[in-house]
Amino acid sequence: MKNINQKDYKDYVDGIVPKPTYFKNCIWAFIIGGLICTFGQFITELVMKYGLNKKEAATATPIILIFLGAFFTGLGLYDRLGKFAGAGSIVPITGFANSIVSPAMEFKREGYVLGVAARMFSIAGPVLVYGFGSSVIVGIIYYFIY
Template sequence: MKQEEKEQINETYNDYVESVTPKANLWLRMAKAFLVGGLICLLGQCIINIGKKYGLDDQTAASYCSLTLVFLSALLTGTGIYPVIASFGGAGALVPITGFANSVAATAHGFKVEGHVFGVGARIFQIAGPVILYGIFSSWILGLIYWFMTTLGM
C-alpha cells in the first residue's frame, strides 16, 4: 500500500468517526452540572442549618452533613437512582463527596456477585483507591511545602 492510499484511508476513517460521534452541547452540559452540583450543595447547607437549629456547633453540623450526604449517595447508588442523576448532571454529581461515595458503593454493588472477600472486599476501592492515594500524596507534598515555607519565615 502506498503512502497516498494510507492517507486516503485515514482521512476517510476520520471523516466517518466525526460523522457518527455525537456532538455534545458544552453549555447545556455545564448548566446541568451546575444545577445538580448546586442542588447537592443546597441539600448539604440545609442539613447544616437544621443541625445548627437543633443546637449543634458548626463542626458537628458539618460532620453530620457529610455523613448524611455519603449515606444518601450510597443508598441512591444501591437503588439505581444515583447513576441516573450522575448521567444527567455529569461532573456536578460526581465531584462533591457524594460522587466519591457513589464510586465506592457502585464498585461494591457491582462485584457483590463474586463474594464478600474476593468481590466486595478486594475491589471496593478499585475506582476510589487512586483518588485516596493521590489525595493523600498531594496533601503530603503540600504539607512539606507549607512546612518549608513557614521554616523560612514566608
C-alpha cells in the same frame, strides 16, 4: 485497500463524530450540582441548629451526604440521575459515595473479600491516594516554611 494514514483518519473521524451537547450538559450539571450543594447547606444549618459547632457540622454534613449517595446508589436511582446530571452528580461528595458503592455492589458475586472489599475503591481509591498524598506534600512544604 490502500493503507490508512492514522493521523488523517483521526482528523476525518473527529470531523464526523457528533459533538457533546455542551450547553445542555452544563445546564444540567449546574442545576443538579447546585441543588445537591444547597441541600448540603441545609443539612449544615440543620445540624448546627441542633447544637453542633461549625467544625463538627463540617464533619457531619459529608457523612450524611455520603450515606444518602450510597443509599440512592443501592436503590438504583443514582445512575439514572447521573445520566442527565453528569458532573453535577459526580463531583459532589455523593458522587464519591456512588463510585464506592457501585463497584462494591456489582462484585458481590465474586465474594465479600476479593469482590466487594477489593473492588470498592477501584474508582475512589485513586481519589484517596492523590488526596492524602498531596496533603502530606503540602504538610511537608508548610512545615519547612513555617
